[in-house]
Structures are given as structure tokens and as C-alpha cells.
Amino acid sequence: MxxxxxxxxxxxxxxxVALVIFVARALTLFVGTQNNQPNPKGRIAFVAIQHLAFTVLTISGIILLIMNDFKVQPWFYAKIVLFLVLLSSLIKVYKKDDTILLTQRRAGLVISAVAFIAIISLVMIKPIFG
Ligand code: HEM
Structure with missing residues (x-):
């Protein structure tokens, strides 16, 4: 191969893997929540797998970029911006901080879901701009 x-x-x-963990971990914001924190059950496993999936995703993406001599379509830049939106909103959603309300965490989850769906739509549609 x-x-x-x-x-x-x-x-x-x-x-x-990132998609499955995204959905599974999102459930911790709705079932068994404690005050303003998500359900602590399985937190370590969720953190580990989510970190691993996003790290492998980024490293393999960078390798693909190098193999393609950094020749990218215009929509690729939108994909990277959306990926940063996805990461930064997820960091806020699951931050161990009691001042972040559950409603704020859920709102962040919606933002990250929109970013994730938009990235997947971009790679599937591969829109041609201009
Ligand atoms: C949630 C985030 C991401 C998703 C869902 C995603 C999804 C995909 C998919 C499905 C493809 C294959 C497209 C095809 O060939 O039809 C692809 C290709 C690619 N991805 Fe990602 N990706 C993500 C993040 C990244 C990141 C962060 C980078 C760069 C650091 C990256 C770089 C690339 C490159 C360069 C290709 C082109 C491969 C090629 O056609 O030669 N991706 N991505």
C-alpha cells in the first residue's frame, strides 16, 4: 500500500474516533452532571482518547500537507480555521472551572458541533471558490 x-x-x-468520542463525551454534559461540571465518570479515558485522536489527526494532516508539497485548495484554509474553533470551544466546554455554567458549556458544545459538521461538509463537498 x-x-x-x-x-x-x-x-x-x-x-x-474523534467523532465517536465527541458524541460520547457530549452526553456527560446531560447525564449525571455535578453542579456546573460534566459527569466525572470516565473523564480520564475521554480526555486520553480525545487528546490522542486530535493529536494523530493533526500530525497525519501535517504529514499529508508535506507530502502534497503544501499545495492546497482555498477551502483548506477554512478547514484549519474551523478546526481551531473546534479545539478552542471544546477546551472551554470541558474546562475544570466551576464558574463556567452548564448552559455555557452546552452552548460551547453547539459551537463545536457546528464547526465539526462544517469541516466534514467542506471535505465532502470540496467547494470551488471564485
Ligand atoms: C476535524 C478535523 C478534520 C477532519 C474531519 C478531516 C477530514 C479529512 C478527510 C475526510 C480527508 C480526505 C479527503 C479526501 O481525500 O476526499 C482529509 C484530507 C486531508 N486533511 Fe484533514 N481533516 C481534519 C483536520 C485536518 C488538519 C488539522 C489538517 C492539517 C494539519 C488536515 C490536513 C489534511 C490534508 C493535507 C488532506 C489532503 C489529503 C490528500 O488529498 O492528499 N486535516 N481530511
């Missing part, structure tokens, strides 16, 4: 395809499969598999 050629390396490019292999890295692409790793990239897309980490997307799949």
Missing part, C-alpha cells in the same frame, strides 16, 4: 494512502487512512480513522 502506498504511504500517502496509508497516512490518509490513519487521518480519516482518527476523524472517526
Amino acid at each position: 502506498d504511504t500517502h494512502l496509508l497516512i490518509k487512512i490513519i487521518h480519516m480513522s482518527s476523524v472517526a
